[in-house]
Amino acid sequence: MPDTKNTEHLNYSEKNFDPPTEEDFLNSLSDKNAHQEAGFGTYILIWLGLISLTAITVALAGINLAGLTVITALAIAIIKSSLVANYFMHIKFDAPIFKIFIAVSLIIFVLMIVLTFFDLIFRN
């Protein structure tokens, strides 16, 4: 029985088109289209962005931001690594399953940090 929520599937059966094959599924997973979206120019722009963020974070380290020093440095590091992951590692153009992978492992990692700090902060 076709899933009634899936309108695409209904269209296939109504118009007597072939249902999606496994090959279509595999094509939908692959990143064949990714490289049309990211060319030499895109990568060089991302690299320029990364270098500028490095310059900003080094310049900010010379200024006394009191309690905010570590937070701003880490925020810039997070922006930089998300640029690397999204563009250089293709996550932006990859199938959703890879984004789910990353989300799950990052949530586990953050949970480990939070639980450790619960212990540290309330130890005494």
Add this chain to the structure above:
Amino acid sequence: MTEPDTLNIVNQEHTHRDDIGSKMGMWLFLFTELLLFGGLFILYASYRFMYKEEFIYAATKLDLLTGTVNTIILLTSSLTIVLAILSLQKNYKKLCLLFLFLTVALGFSFLINKYFEWRAKIEHGLFPGGSELLNTSKGETIFFGLYYSMTGLHALHVIAGLIFILIMTSLVYKNLQYNTNYQKLENSGLYWHLVDIIWIFLFPLFYLIH
């Protein structure tokens, strides 16, 4: 429930190769690396929480210029490997080899920089059990212990990444990786980017907190 009878069609045209599976496997491996370094990052965060003043003082003893130069070197090597993959996809083999050589050269210059940085620290007695470090506070000793283990483990990853990229260079040279079959090269690229991301976090935590 009926299964579409297409299971055997897909792989008839070419030999068994599962690029998506290969990439997924690589990502799963990268997550184990995240936990390996993650444990050390949590250790760093905990000790920084306990010895805040000592950590800030100890960080002033690191050379900001060397750290910044190494950051730029690694970011640039990330760019050159991604351009190498793109060149191979567009069937520019010579350009791909050039970018791979550039990546290897940048990786080696990172290691050379690291060597001189560590040597300068060790000459000043700043190593676990060293004359200078024995006379300082406990927090500072812990800071340098973490500095050596985290940047040391990272340097080992740079060496591993360089070995992978050198192997990939020979595969590209021998036409074993080409415009429609490049997953091995791409996986090595993913590893190299992960090494870069780890450094993106190591750099502010050790060099920029003073």
